[in-house]
Amino acid sequence: MISSNILESLNPQQAAAVTSDRRATLILAGAGSGKTRVLTSRIAWLVRSGEVSPHSILAVTFTNKAAREMLTRISTLLPINIRGMWVGTFHGLCNRLLRIHHREAGLPETFQILDSADQQALLKRILRGMNIDEEKSPAREIGWFINAEKEQGRRAGAGDVSDPMVERWSEVYLRYEQQCVREGLADFPELLLRCFELLTGNEDLLAHYRSRFSHILVDEFQDTSRLQYQWLKLLAGERSSLCVVGDDDQSIYGFRGASAQNMSDFQTEFGAHVIKLEQNYRSYGAILDAANALIRNNPHRLGKELWTSQGRGELLRHFEAADDSEEASYVVEEVKRLRDQGVELSQMALLYRSNAQSRVLEHTLFSSGLPYRVYGGLRFFERQEIKHALAYLRLVANPGDDAALLRVVNIPARGVGARTLELVQQAALDQGISLWEAARARPPSGKAGAGVAGFVSLIESLRAQAVGQGLAGIAEAVVERSGLKALYQAERDGADRVENLDELVNAAATFEADTHSLTEGDPEAPPRGVTLADFLAHAALEAGDNQAEAGAQALQLMTVHASKGLEFEAVFLCGLEEGLFPHENAVNQESGLEEERRLMYVALTRARHHLYLTSAEARMLHGRSRYNQPSRFMAEIPAELVERIAKRPPRWTSHTATPSWAGNARAAAASPAQSAGAPGSAWRIGQNVLHGKFGPGVIMDAEGRGLDARVQVKFRDVGVKWLALEYAKLIPA
DNA sequence: GGAGACTGCGTTTTT
DNA sequence: CGCAGTCTCC
Numbered sequence: 001m002i003s004s005n006i007l008e009s010l011n012p013q014q015a016a017a018v019t020s021d022r023r024a025t026l027i028l029a030g031a032g033s034g035k036t037r038v039l040t041s042r043i044a045w046l047v048r049s050g051e052v053s054p055h056s057i058l059a060v061t062f063t064n065k066a067a068r069e070m071l072t073r074i075s076t077l078l079p080i081n082i083r084g085m086w087v088g089t090f091h092g093l094c095n096r097l098l099r100i101h102h103r104e105a106g107l108p109e110t111f112q113i114l115d116s117a118d119q120q121a122l123l124k125r126i127l128r129g130m131n132i133d134e135e136k137s138p139a140r141e142i143g144w145f146i147n148a149e150k151e152q153g154r155r156a157g158a159g160d161v162s163d164p165m166v167e168r169w170s171e172v173y174l175r176y177e178q179q180c181v182r183e184g185l186a187d188f189p190e191l192l193l194r195c196f197e198l199l200t201g202n203e204d205l206l207a208h209y210r211s212r213f214s215h216i217l218v219d220e221f222q223d224t225s226r227l228q229y230q231w232l233k234l235l236a237g238e239r240s241s242l243c244v245v246g247d248d249d250q251s252i253y254g255f256r257g258a259s260a261q262n263m264s265d266f267q268t269e270f271g272a273h274v275i276k277l278e279q280n281y282r283s284y285g286a287i288l289d290a291a292n293a294l295i296r297n298n299p300h301r302l303g304k305e306l307w308t309s310q311g312r313g314e315l316l317r318h319f320e321a322a323d324d325s326e327e328a329s330y331v332v333e334e335v336k337r338l339r340d341q342g343v344e345l346s347q348m349a350l351l352y353r354s355n356a357q358s359r360v361l362e363h364t365l366f367s368s369g370l371p372y373r374v375y376g377g378l379r380f381f382e383r384q385e386i387k388h389a390l391a392y393l394r395l396v397a398n399p400g401d402d403a404a405l406l407r408v409v410n411i412p413a414r415g416v417g418a419r420t421l422e423l424v425q426q427a428a429l430d431q432g433i434s435l436w437e438a439a440r441a442r443p444p445s446g447k448a449g450a451g452v453a454g455f456v457s458l459i460e461s462l463r464a465q466a467v468g469q470g471l472a473g474i475a476e477a478v479v480e481r482s483g484l485k486a487l488y489q490a491e492r493d494g495a496d497r498v499e500n501l502d503e504l505v506n507a508a509a510t511f512e513a514d515t516h517s518l519t520e521g522d523p524e525a526p527p528r529g530v531t532l533a534d535f536l537a538h539a540a541l542e543a544g545d546n547q548a549e550a551g552a553q554a555l556q557l558m559t560v561h562a563s564k565g566l567e568f569e570a571v572f573l574c575g576l577e578e579g580l581f582p583h584e585n586a587v588n589q590e591s592g593l594e595e596e597r598r599l600m601y602v603a604l605t606r607a608r609h610h611l612y613l614t615s616a617e618a619r620m621l622h623g624r625s626r627y628n629q630p631s632r633f634m635a636e637i638p639a640e641l642v643e644r645i646a647k648r649p650p651r652w653t654s655h656t657a658t659p660s661w662a663g664n665a666r667a668a669a670a671s672p673a674q675s676a677g678a679p680g681s682a683w684r685i686g687q688n689v690l691h692g693k694f695g696p697g698v699i700m701d702a703e704g705r706g707l708d709a710r711v712q713v714k715f716r717d718v719g720v721k722w723l724a725l726e727y728a729k730l731i732p733a
Numbered sequence: 734g735g736a737g738a739c740t741g742c743g744t745t746t747t748t
Numbered sequence: 749c750g751c752a753g754t755c756t757c758c
Contacts, residue, residue, distance in 0.1 A: 062747070062748085063747065063748085064747090064748085089747085089748065090748080091747085091748045092748080095748095113748090115748080116746095116747090116748085187748095188747085188748050189748090191748080192748095223747090252745075253745085253746075253747080255744080255745065255746085256745085256746060256747075353744075353745075354743095354744050354745070355744085355745085356743075356744090356750095359749090359750085376746090410734090413734070413735085415734080417734060418734090540748080541748060542748085543747085543748085559744090559745065559746090560745080561744095561745050561746065562745090562746085580744095583744055583745080584744090585744060586744080586745095595745095596745095599745080620749075621743090621749090622742085622743060622749070622750095623749035623750080624749085734758105735757105735758090736756105736757095736758090737755105737756090737757090737758100738754105738755085738756080738757095739753105739754080739755070739756090740752100740753090740754075740755090741751100741752095741753090741754100742750105742751090742752090742753105743749105743750095743751095
């Protein structure tokens with residue numbers, strides 16, 4: 001049997017999941033049970049069996065990263081052409097369908113995707129236009145309302161409005177919709193709903209895709225929203241096979257609409273065949289016992305218990321610190337100890353419930369000279385300069401995009417201020433035309449008019465130049481001729497931004513080279529090349545990595561949410577206190593507390609060997625000290641699995657001179673290999689330094705990491721300054 | 734139009 | 749406490 005090697009080394013449950021021939025299969029996959037492997041093996045199995053063409057397979061994931069990983073793993077299993085297989089996120093797949101069938105969907109060919117920030121900005125604009133007090137109805141809340149309505153499948157003006165508040169919000173929803181239609185925009189939930197409506201409204205289209213995708217697979221099914229589940233059911237129809245993988249115990253995104261109830265609904269509605277993957281290949285026994293015991297406190301589970309054939313391993317360790325900085329110091333010591341034992345830094349993770357906790361930890365890490373890497377923060381396509389450049393690109397694709405115009409009409413400054421814009425906006429409103437048309441038809445007179453006219457001719461010229469040009473060429477023209485690059489070149493701290501703009505041109509070139517065609521492998525769809533709209537959609541749907549220097553030898557810092565799906569030799573889970581974890585906002589609701597517990601479960605199951613739990617009696621939060629009880633979750637872990645670590649002997653203070661360590665500790669955060677500074681040197685708070693121009697000083701504070709690392713130095717003669725370590729040639733003194 | 738002071742707020746986050 | 753977003757003054 002040609003497929004036998006795919007099944008080799010799978011356990012019986014995994015093999016059953018891979019080969020299940022039932023129409024509906026629910027794979028209940030515990031943490032570390034090899035679920036991605038099962039999913040990819042199943043796809044390979046289906047194709048290898050010869051009965052299923054890659055063309056008939058639709059695989060849905062939650063993140064682009066997961067989609068990429070799935071594709072990579074499938075190609076190692078299947079040395080054949082996997083083109084024609086559709087693998088992507090819900091949003092990515094919906095975008096694809098909407099692009100191909102934009103006419104039937106009632107969208108312009110070059111419709112743009114609004115990310116959450118764009119949506120917010122548009123809403124603010126509309127609220128201002130309606131004279132609604134933003135204090136009483138914040139754009140955030142209305143956006144949340146609109147997204148929830150779309151999630152329910154409700155269009156603007158469709159609901160019954162009795163509540164005056166809801167009535168007002170519905171009015172905003174209506175205006176927002178109209179504006180989106182006018183400008184050719186679709187927000188994230190719109191992609192899903194519009195695609196759903198496209199299929200429900202077109203029998204032929206629906207029949208086509210139903211018969212095409214005979215095999216639908218879904219990863220992280222516990223994270224699907226109700227609408228996404230509806231979409232899946234619609235596409236599956238009466239015949240297609242549906243194989244979904246998920247873990248109700250790892251459902252931690254309820255707050256943004258995920259509904260683990262889809263799992264039990266799937267079970268009852270489809271009579272799904274349930275396969276449980278409970279053998280864990282990641283963690284030692286004590287860790288799994290702790291996780292099992294904890295999660296047992298949640299009622300309403302589908303039921304599942306992890307086990308391992310490995311031994312019990314080390315006990316968990318609980319360190320209760322007096323305060324947050326002692327907690328951090330303890331972590332640093334243990335990290336160093338493990339590193340000396342041979343555990344790689346990149347195999348250690350520091351997890352916390354909320355981002356605010358990272359500051360103290362980072363501070364201590366920086367002083368200790370341990371290299372570390374923080375996940376989270378701004379991603380490439382979310383950066384200001386990139387969003388500006390994208391706005392120009394959007395205008396090239398579609399000058400009727402008011403949002404894009406408003407964003408950059410005066411960036412770089414062209415003397416187009418609020419007053420001038422008001423005139424243009426009024427003209428657009430009066431005549432029911434776009435801002436672009438209004439600006440072009442009758443630019444305001446005087447100095448301001450010159451700015452508007454200049455902008456109009458710039459965009460027109462860019463549009464003319466774009467015809468027949470490649471993506472990279474268009475991007476380059478925009479970056480250069482818009483004046484954006486020059487703007488940042490003139491800024492003192494603009495070097496990174498200039499670099500990012502160049503990187504955008506590279507990204508466009510890469511996208512052009514890698515993406516052959518959206519409709520590739522779709523003989524029934526009209527062939528077309530890669531367009532600017534495709535690239536812009538890519539930018540909106542995949543905002544890029546939010547951390548640089550992957551693979552670096554550095555301790556990994558992230559929220560528990562961000563750690564889902566990852567694994568580490570050693571995990572440090574910090575801030576295990578009531579109010580923090582479980583978070584105070586979640587403890588009043590049963591469902592909230594259960595989600596917190598699942599979050600704790602996720603955190604525990606990240607660790608392979610070493611699992612440290614830490615809490616602090618006192619903690620600085622929002623500028624004041626708070627005294628917390630240890631987390632109730634600590635009490636839910638059997639005491640015999642936990643070794644309590646006694647408080648440490650009095651610490652050496654950070655004020656004592658420790659000239660020796662500056663030489664031996666390697667602060668990767670502070671000393672990029674290519675930096676001009678002495679290799680192997682390190683910086684810490686309180687250290688005396690010498691600067692070529694500013695003279696002697698002492699380091700007061702530090703922030704950032706890698707190439708972004710900056711220190712605050714109090715100079716004897718010239719006062720306090722922030723210096724980028726990469727550029728400032730500081731000398732330890 | 735832009736820099737600097739001021740205010741208020743403060744989970745988790747992908748698309 | 750630290751940040752982001754707003755306001756105010758030049």
